[in-house]
Amino acid sequence: MDSILETKNLTIAFGGHVAVHDVTIKVEKNKLKSIIGPNGAGKTTFFNLLSGQLKPTNGKVIFNGKEITNLSPTYRTRLGIGRSFQITNVFPNLTCHENVRLAVQSEAGIRYNMFSHFRKFKEINKKADELLQLVLLDNKANELAMNLAHGEKRKLEIAMLLALNTELLLLDEPTAGMSLEEVPKILEVIQNIKEQRNRTILLIEHKIDMVLDLSDSIMVLFNGRLLADGVPEYIMNNEQVQSAYLGGLYDVAT
Numbered sequence: 001m002d003s004i005l006e007t008k009n010l011t012i013a014f015g016g017h018v019a020v021h022d023v024t025i026k027v028e029k030n031k032l033k034s035i036i037g038p039n040g041a042g043k044t045t046f047f048n049l050l051s052g053q054l055k056p057t058n059g060k061v062i063f064n065g066k067e068i069t070n071l072s073p074t075y076r077t078r079l080g081i082g083r084s085f086q087i088t089n090v091f092p093n094l095t096c097h098e099n100v101r102l103a104v105q106s107e108a109g110i111r112y113n114m115f116s117h118f119r120k121f122k123e124i125n126k127k128a129d130e131l132l133q134l135v136l137l138d139n140k141a142n143e144l145a146m147n148l149a150h151g152e153k154r155k156l157e158i159a160m161l162l163a164l165n166t167e168l169l170l171l172d173e174p175t176a177g178m179s180l181e182e183v184p185k186i187l188e189v190i191q192n193i194k195e196q197r198n199r200t201i202l203l204i205e206h207k208i209d210m211v212l213d214l215s216d217s218i219m220v221l222f223n224g225r226l227l228a229d230g231v232p233e234y235i236m237n238n239e240q241v242q243s244a245y246l247g248g249l250y251d252v253a254t
């Protein structure tokens with residue numbers, strides 16, 4: 001297996017409470033892995049350890065074969081790990097297209113100089129168009145970012161992460177706070193990204209139907225520990241998972 005991310009015995013304790021406990025996983029490159037588990041299981045804390053917002057008490061994080069356990073979030077972003085809420089440079093007074101174009105430009109390291117870089121400028125515009133299409137925002141290209149609905153803002157964030165050539169996308173409940181009509185759209189966006197097979201996605205999501213639709217593999221956290229990790233069929237048929245998580249919480253979580 002060609003893995004892009006590995007954790008080894010990853011552990012973090014807050015005082016006496018161990019929020020993530022000895023978690024060892026591998027994430028296969030260009031695949032989608034979901035993380036599920038009941039409230040308080042440690043999913044977001046695990047993401048914080050991957051993105052560098054938190055440093056572990058014990059264990060390692062390895063990205064593309066390089067240990068990154070003690071690197072800052074900014075450095076990890078530069079290496080290619082992107083988390084949607086990290087996008088702080090969405091300019092509310094710029095259009096969707098302008099926002100994405102700036103991200104593409106910043107990744108390409110090109111200053112805005114239309115005359116000397118006319119061809120590059122056209123390429124950058126084209127790339128921004130393609131990304132907006134991929135996240136189903138092409139019809140909002142000229143809309144100011146501040147006028148977007150919540151779900152559309154999440155899609156714009158994803159487009160900007162993609163523009164920054166993020167290899168590993170960390171999506172923490174992308175459907176949270178979305179209206180019922182917006183949910184199938186975000187599912188379609190994630191599906192579109194997955195189909196391109198050039199990004200790896202780690203997804204925290206409570207909507208089990210969505211997880212089953214999208215995931216190549218699923219890991220289950222329970223009380224900070226890895227309860228199971230495998231293909232969706234294995235997870236759904238796993239008795240421990242059923243009793244610990246799905247049995248009691250499936251109805252509530254969907």
Ligand SMILES: Nc1ncnc2c1ncn2[C@@H]1O[C@H](COP(=O)(O)OP(=O)(O)OP(=O)(O)O)[C@@H](O)[C@H]1O
Pocket residue numbers: 014017019037038039040041042043044045046
């Ligand atoms: N900074 C912190 N200080 C103390 N305890 C924390 C901190 N961050 C998380 N925890 C605790 O760690 C546990 C795991 O929390 P976490 O938010 O990771 O769970 P989760 O699986 O993401 O839950 P949810 O599905 O509700 O978002 C919880 O008991 C939480 O209270």
